[in-house]
Amino acid sequence: MTFDTEKELVVRPLQPHEEIPYDLLLLAEETIEAIDKHIKNAEIYILEYESRIIAVYVLQIIDNCTLEIKYIAVDAGYQGQGIGKFLLEDAASKAHARGYSSMIIGTGDVAVMQLNLYQKAGFVIYDKKENFFINNYPEPIYENGVQLKDMIMLRKELR
Ligand code: ACO
Secondary structure (H helix, E strand, C coil), X not given: CCCCCCCCCCXXXXXXXXXXXXHHHCCCCCCHHHHXXXXXXXXXXXXXXXXXXXXXXXXXXXXXXXXEXXXXXXXXXHCCCCHHHHHHHHHHHHHHHCCCCEEEEEEECXXXXXXXXXXXXXXXXXXXXXXXXXXXXXXXXXXXXXXXXXXXXXXEECC
């Protein structure tokens, strides 16, 4: 679906009475159980377009200085049109406005597109959680035909 970039995009917090957009979050995570585990105490932000939720990101406070983008996902029909990039900028500006000085994000070692996107958005690799996807998931996960093993962590300084 083509996305009209002329329209103003508003990202807002999901309200308590609204349903968690599991369909979108499942693009970024394996199971609802894993999502539920990770969204406890987290903040869910959504992007609506033509009255539909088409993208989501989830922020988790790590400490007084750092927020983590726990999940980011764009409806498959709207991917590749700059929305992911826009959401990363939106998350960084919201975090900066709240006084955080850095933002982190993690992704699989073979997630080439995501690593590309995050680095283009100013995130820099600072750590690798070895065997994260092997130790934390009951089944092997494959991306681009390769088994996910390590989680690559990236950080962006906010200024
Ligand atoms: N191949 C390679 N690179 C690509 C591709 C592609 N098919 N699509 C996008 N990119 C890269 C490019 O570098 C692009 O920058 P450019 O346009 O300047 O070349 C950059 O990503 C930005 O692309 P967007 O169009 O902004 O990305 P999109 O709106 O598709 O959102 C996202 C990216 C969130 C990863 C989306 O594709 C998605 O929801 N994927 C499924 C869920 C997922 O994998 N989420 C991340 C898991 S990790 C986590 O949640 C912390």
